[in-house]
Amino acid sequence: MKKMKIRLLALPTLVWMGALFVLPMFLMLVMSFLDRGRYGQVVYEFTLENFARIADPLYAMIFLDTLVISVLTTVLCIFCGYPLAYYISRLDKSKQKIWLLLVMLPFWINFLVRSYAWVVILRSQGVVNSILLSLGLIGEPLPLLYNTGSVLLGMVYALLPFMVLPIYVSLEQMDERKLEAAYDLGATPWKAFWHVTLPMTKTGVVTGSILVFVSSIGMFVVPDVMGGAKSALIGNVIQNQFLSARDWPFGSALSIILMALSLLLVLLYFRAVKAGEAKEGRA
Amino acid sequence: MFCPQMMFTKQAEHVIFSWIEVWISIIGEMQMKTIIHLDTIEKHFAGNVVIPPFSLSIEEGEFLTLLGPSGCGKTTLLRMIAGFEEPTSGEIYLEGKPLSQVPPYQRDMNMVFQQYALFPHMTVEQNILFGLKMKKVDAAEQKRRLEQVLQYVQLGELRKRLPRQLSGGQQQRVAIARAIVNNPKVLLLDEPLGALDYQLRKSLQLELKNLQKNLGITFIYVTHDQEEAMAMSDRIAVMNKGRIEQIATPAEIYNRPKTLFVATFIGENNIFRQKNGTCLAVRPEKIRVYHPDSEVEKHRKTGRITDVVFLGNVRKLYIRLDDEEAMHVLVNQPASDCVDWQVNQQVAIGWAQTDEVVLSC
Numbered sequence: 001m002k003k004m005k006i007r008l009l010a011l012p013t014l015v016w017m018g019a020l021f022v023l024p025m026f027l028m029l030v031m032s033f034l035d036r037g038r039y040g041q042v043v044y045e046f047t048l049e050n051f052a053r054i055a056d057p058l059y060a061m062i063f064l065d066t067l068v069i070s071v072l073t074t075v076l077c078i079f080c081g082y083p084l085a086y087y088i089s090r091l092d093k094s095k096q097k098i099w100l101l102l103v104m105l106p107f108w109i110n111f112l113v114r115s116y117a118w119v120v121i122l123r124s125q126g127v128v129n130s131i132l133l134s135l136g137l138i139g140e141p142l143p144l145l146y147n148t149g150s151v152l153l154g155m156v157y158a159l160l161p162f163m164v165l166p167i168y169v170s171l172e173q174m175d176e177r178k179l180e181a182a183y184d185l186g187a188t189p190w191k192a193f194w195h196v197t198l199p200m201t202k203t204g205v206v207t208g209s210i211l212v213f214v215s216s217i218g219m220f221v222v223p224d225v226m227g228g229a230k231s232a233l234i235g236n237v238i239q240n241q242f243l244s245a246r247d248w249p250f251g252s253a254l255s256i257i258l259m260a261l262s263l264l265l266v267l268l269y270f271r272a273v274k275a276g277e278a279k280e281g282r283a
Numbered sequence: 284m285f286c287p288q289m290m291f292t293k294q295a296e297h298v299i300f301s302w303i304e305v306w307i308s309i310i311g312e313m314q315m316k317t318i319i320h321l322d323t324i325e326k327h328f329a330g331n332v333v334i335p336p337f338s339l340s341i342e343e344g345e346f347l348t349l350l351g352p353s354g355c356g357k358t359t360l361l362r363m364i365a366g367f368e369e370p371t372s373g374e375i376y377l378e379g380k381p382l383s384q385v386p387p388y389q390r391d392m393n394m395v396f397q398q399y400a401l402f403p404h405m406t407v408e409q410n411i412l413f414g415l416k417m418k419k420v421d422a423a424e425q426k427r428r429l430e431q432v433l434q435y436v437q438l439g440e441l442r443k444r445l446p447r448q449l450s451g452g453q454q455q456r457v458a459i460a461r462a463i464v465n466n467p468k469v470l471l472l473d474e475p476l477g478a479l480d481y482q483l484r485k486s487l488q489l490e491l492k493n494l495q496k497n498l499g500i501t502f503i504y505v506t507h508d509q510e511e512a513m514a515m516s517d518r519i520a521v522m523n524k525g526r527i528e529q530i531a532t533p534a535e536i537y538n539r540p541k542t543l544f545v546a547t548f549i550g551e552n553n554i555f556r557q558k559n560g561t562c563l564a565v566r567p568e569k570i571r572v573y574h575p576d577s578e579v580e581k582h583r584k585t586g587r588i589t590d591v592v593f594l595g596n597v598r599k600l601y602i603r604l605d606d607e608e609a610m611h612v613l614v615n616q617p618a619s620d621c622v623d624w625q626v627n628q629q630v631a632i633g634w635a636q637t638d639e640v641v642l643s644c
Binding site: 175177178180181182183184185186187188189191192195196199200277 | 365366367386387388389393394396397398400401402403404413414417418461462465
């Protein structure tokens with residue numbers, strides 16, 4: 001009886017996720033094998049045509065671009081996020097609170113608004129270019145927006161908190177005496193970081209990487225707003241299929257492939273981490 | 284050519300040189316003996332004096348214990364020697380060399396941490412080898428020392444385990460192995476047995492003491508457990524509020540405490556206030572109990588027994604004195620003593636003058 005009551009606590013989430021996550025996913029899987037009618041309606045006939053279309057080099061290239069951008073975003077987030085998380089974890093408790101608040105502050109403002117803010121800053125008549133022009137440092141506006149660089153900038157900006165927070169948590173949980181033990185045994189600060197701090201906070205890096213990678217692989221707002229027409233990522237293609245081209249079955253097929261791909265990559269990543277551990281174990 | 288003048292000078296030279304040699308060796312030996320010297324060090328934390336200035340010399344091969352209640356500054360002192368805390372002023376010398384500019388990772392000493400601080404992602408073997416790897420000891424030597432130390436602490440079969448797969452006692456051994464494998468000049472131990480249960484602590488106390496004797500390493504051992512300190516140390520430094528109250532052998536600390544704090548912190552003691560403003564400390568086992576109407580010349584005070592507690596080897600008598608302060612006195616009687624004292628019995632107590640310690644209070 002008591003157990004039943006405890007189980008009830010999980011019920012709302014189970015219902016919610018079942019109705020709004022598992023079911024739609026299933027529908028999408030089914031739809032990816034269906035055909036499209038002339039007017040964009042779904043025709044209930046089995047076909048593999050949608051998946052065959054993805055083999056088109058055009059889509060393969062977009063998938064590849066998306067992967068490259070996502071991996072770069074993840075790596076950049078690690079390189080920016082780890083030092084920041086480390087810095088925050090070394091501060092006094094009261095200062096830590098302020099910094100964590102600053103890290104999370106952007107979440108309080110709508111993501112779309114923040115993306116357009118970047119447009120205001122980076123476009124040819126934008127803040128940066130105007131200042132540089134008026135200082136006479138450049139003759140004509142720099143192409144700061146609508147390229148891969150600006151997409152990358154926007155992605156890292158949007159997803160950095162997802163990297164900082166898990167790393168910060170694992171740094172916080174680490175017992176400082178382990179680090180002292182490393183110093184005591186003759187490790188220089190750098191070696192102590194490499195052999196003790198980093199392996200002990202790996203969970204944070206792995207968690208952050210997955211959060212950032214999975215979010216960036218499906219991201220469509222940033223490339224849409226900051227990437228312009230040139231850099232469509234797979235998220236934009238999917239969005240188009242559902243909203244503009246009205247080809248839901250093809251959109252579904254793209255989504256399924258994207259999901260499979262990111263699952264596969266996450267699994268590979270886990271494997272690599274495990275292998276690294278084993279290697280370190282032998283050394 | 285015969286030249287007596289030259290002969291004389293040569294002889295004189297010889298004598299002088301051998302004199303110098305003797306002196307150098309004497310001075311050398313004197314320096315050899317002190318391995319760590321704390322020179323008027325003090326520590327402030329946020330404006331508060333945690334450790335007021337003091338000096339202390341620790342001898343080579345000595346087992347010195349810093350003993351005191353929690354918050355007395357003993358761990359801070361140990362961490363200053365290790366280099367994790369900086370003294371606010373003063374200097375620490377290791378074999379005559381000042382340490383203030385030497386970071387912890389270059390100090391030739393190792394620490395056994397409270398709760399061990401083993402690296403959770405490394406096996407027993409990797410934990411032990413960490414120090415040797417950091418110092419780039421060559422592989423053959425690493426292997427040799429690892430085997431030696433594994434045998435020493437009897438962890439051979441557990442070498443591939445991770446710390447979380449070990450019991451508390453086993454983790455403790457790994458922590459010690461990880462420190463001594465580096466052949467440090469000084470081993471610092473911060474309550475290394477604090478997390479273990481009573482029985483294990485007892486047996487590890489003896490093991491540690493034997494280890495120290497066999498290796499000849501200087502041990503600086505921090506504990507709040509006076510029994511542990513008594514069982515293991517060559518010298519005990521009793522600390523209170525950052526101050527070292529007394530440094531002496533366990534026997535001297537117990538029998539001849541210098542301050543009231545030492546007298547009451549170490550073991551049980553009866554403190555009698557005297558009219559001249561001093562106190563007398565008399566250990567419970569030194570007090571004799573008599574019938575009030577016998578051996579009058581030995582009586583010091585009279586009182587009434589309020590409690591009798593039988594503890595197997597001793598019987599503890601609690602006696603309320605008849606004088607105006609109605610002070611309670613504790614008497615430990617060997618259980619084999621055949622007099623069977625009862626609660627509410629009127630008694631007289633006495634002790635030998637040699638068993639009392641006069642203290643200012």
